[in-house]
Amino acid sequence: MTGWQTLFYKEILRFWKVSFQTIAAPVLTAVLYLLIFGHVLEDHVKVYDRISYTAFLIPGLVMMSVLQNAFANSSSSLIQSKIMGNLVFLSSPPCHIGPGFLPTSDLH
Numbered sequence: 001m002t003g004w005q006t007l008f009y010k011e012i013l014r015f016w017k018v019s020f021q022t023i024a025a026p027v028l029t030a031v032l033y034l035l036i037f038g039h040v041l042e043d044h045v046k047v048y049d050r051i052s053y054t055a056f057l058i059p060g061l062v063m064m065s066v067l068q069n070a071f072a073n074s075s076s077s078l079i080q081s082k083i084m085g086n087l088v089f090l091s092s093p094p095c096h097i098g099p100g101f102l103p104t105s106d107l108h
Helices: 003-017 019-041 053-084 087-091 098-107
Strands: none
Touching (some): 003 019, 019 053
16 A cells, blocks of 8 residues: 555544544534524524525535534544654655545545
């Protein structure tokens, strides 16, 4: 395997170890936002005539969860590598760490 493929494989394995945190936490957060803001503000906020506030809120919550999760996964992976002491091994060879970390943050 090449350098970026090894990093990609390592990140996929890390994702499976914390998959509950990676999948369940953003879903739970989005559902709580939807329940609270959708229930409280549905009758008070009118966005468009034919679109309900809840339908207006859902795409924003999905994007918020995706972007927040992508940033959190890639940054936590770098911090974890720094704490464990293997970040030095990632930055010293001629392999760029970007191609290994970035696709996995998109997959998370």
